[in-house]
Amino acid sequence: MRMSDSLLSILARPDIWQSGRHAPANEPHHCLPSGHPALDAALHQGGWPRAALTELLATSCGIGEMQLIAPALAHLSHGVQRIFFVAPPHIPYAPALHALGLRLERLVVLTPEQPGELFWSMEQILRSGACGCLLGWLPDGRGAAGYTALRRLQIAARHARGPVFLFRDCAGASLVSPAALRIQLQHETAGLTLEILKQRGGRAGQRILLGRPSQLLAHRVMPALMPVIVRGNTVKRDDEAELPMDTHNPPPASGPQQPALH
Amino acid sequence: MLWLCLHFTQLPLEVFSLAGPPDTDPPLAVTERHRVCAANDSAAALGIRPGMSASTAQALSGSLRLREREPAHEAATLIALADWACNFSSQVCVSPPDRLLLEIGASLRLFHGEAALLGVMEADLAARRHKVCCGLGPTPSGAELMARALPCNAVALPPWQLQNEPDAFQKMLGKLPVELLAAPEKQQLTMQRMGFTRIGELLALPRAALGRRFGKAFPDYLQRLAGHSHDPRCTHRPRDRFESTLHFLEPVCNANMLLFPARRLLADMGRFLERRQLYCQRLEWRLGVAHGELRILPVACSLQQHRTDALLDLTRLALEGLRLAEATESLGLACLETAALEGKINSLFAEESSDGGEAERLLLDRLRLRLGMDRVHGLYLADATLPEQAWNGVHEPAAHAGTSTWMQRPCWLLRQPTRLGGTEAQPDWNGPIDLISGPERIDSNWWGEPQRRDYFIGRHGSGTLLWVFRERASGEWFAQGLFG
CATH class of the missing domain: 3.30.1490.100 (DNA polymerase, Y-family, little finger domain)
Structure with missing residues (x-):
């Protein structure tokens, strides 16, 4: 039986995929290596999808979500296009981002006041063609980010050259979303567990554990090392010596370490 | 020297109608001291004529819009037109209230002749919706007179220019009626009573005799008109700011x-x-x-x-x-x-x-x-010891000069350090925080309000890694950042 021409033309569209036929994997035009080999192996394209929404669902901020995307961001920040932070939950701290290898001059932070402005500015950024990567934090609550708003973003994201990360509450996991990739982040003692909820053109349901950087997971602080509280005028001279003073020490390395990305 | 006079006869009307949409032309009349001084075509079709009283005009048509004349707006529009005229000539003179004088003799080669230049100007003025009467003459006063002599909106070469004779202008000037001269009403009346009808008859008379009858300025004006004496004008200087x-x-x-x-x-x-x-x-x-x-x-x-x-x-x-x-x-x-x-x-x-x-x-x-200027910013690394001062929002993101520390810093900084509960050894923020790394002492700002803090990395029960510090002076715990 011959498929009609209109059906063939629909199937030729890049946003239509058939479950039996896999998209060409490991193409640099379609994906960006995440910098975590285990994650890249689980993603059928071999990295973060470009020009499409990636939803990262987490219960709270500060469980390692920036460590997850930092290698990709560091790579993108060495390109010509800007990286936009839209409505971040806290201040993106410049020294830490610099230490992660991001070029700060490529970053733009937006703090819109109203949810309407949030979606408007994300769409403007994506449609402008000047967006290397967008990180957007959706407001909490089930109804805050409707399917229509996300669908508009997904269409606008086709103009972007890099990945588009949307951070949202875990409550959104049960909602339908047009995002190309949805990953649920969960914290564990050893690090961060990623569960792929949806992957366009690929299998879902894989679980990956990413370890925290070892510096952050040092041993418990020894009680003996706890500095003595000095109150009022009774300053003890000898307790000044027991702590490393970092106020005027120069950094040992010449610059921050660049993550290896190819 | 070839002077072009642009006479904007409809300027009192145009200051009101220029901003409107191009096709509509509602009947409009401009009054001055309760008398109509100008009316547009739609108003003229309704029978509105200059010189009518405002109440008569209003009685003739209910849809007529009457506006008081605005000399200040007209002057501003004329100056703007003078700026525009600088496109065509290096010597533009403003002759208030509604005329511009351009010396175009020097521009002819650039624009390939008078006809082409006038054609460009006509098209430009039509696009800007100005109606204009043009006059060409070898003197500024002569050009003004020609602009009065020719019918309105005829942007064309005058007959004297086409004859290509050296004294063609003088001959044509001699045939024109004396009513066109820029003379007060009283002098016009005197001329009529004396039986003068053509300008040529006045030009033929001796200067002294004319001066005795019409005042000393009148023969001077005739001299300037005919090009026998100089006619200096102030050149318009284009404005520096738009x-x-x-x-x-x-x-x-x-x-x-x-x-x-x-x-x-x-x-x-x-x-x-x-x-x-x-x-x-x-x-x-x-x-x-x-x-x-x-x-x-x-x-x-x-x-x-x-x-x-x-x-x-x-x-x-x-x-x-x-x-x-x-x-x-x-x-x-x-x-x-x-x-x-x-x-x-x-x-x-x-x-x-x-x-x-x-x-x-x-x-x-x-x-x-x-969103507002302050809601879109870039990040800048500042040289400061206190963590909250070690970054800056900048308007124009640029390459930074600051150096970063090699110690662990959180990706997220809280806008204000949050006070935590708990004991001296273990802070508490809706659940105990286990200290897993530290301490790192930051002792700074001695020149202002001294800050002495011991920083730790703490793990909260929910999985969040926090950047907490204990103030040395008070022993109180604060959370300042999150390791994202």
């Missing part, structure tokens, strides 16, 4: 209706800037509301060239945020900051960065205009 205002016939309540006049003003500004090889960095819309009050709407633009459509887009965005509570009576545009256009070298091959810069600047302008 400022223009359009006045509406009807007050405008809808912000969208401001876009049409806005486009016209922006196009004018584009021509102004193009001549000077400049581009606009900051402009200001001035919306005239009732009682002469102005509402200022600033628009910043970081595009490094002039683009009317991009500026109109930003204007639309600025107007969207504006609630027009009261009607707008005028729209003004002022270009506040300009910069010189830099030569751009286009690359032979299309590069990724060639158009990205412009799209990016336009995007940042749009975002700043809608």
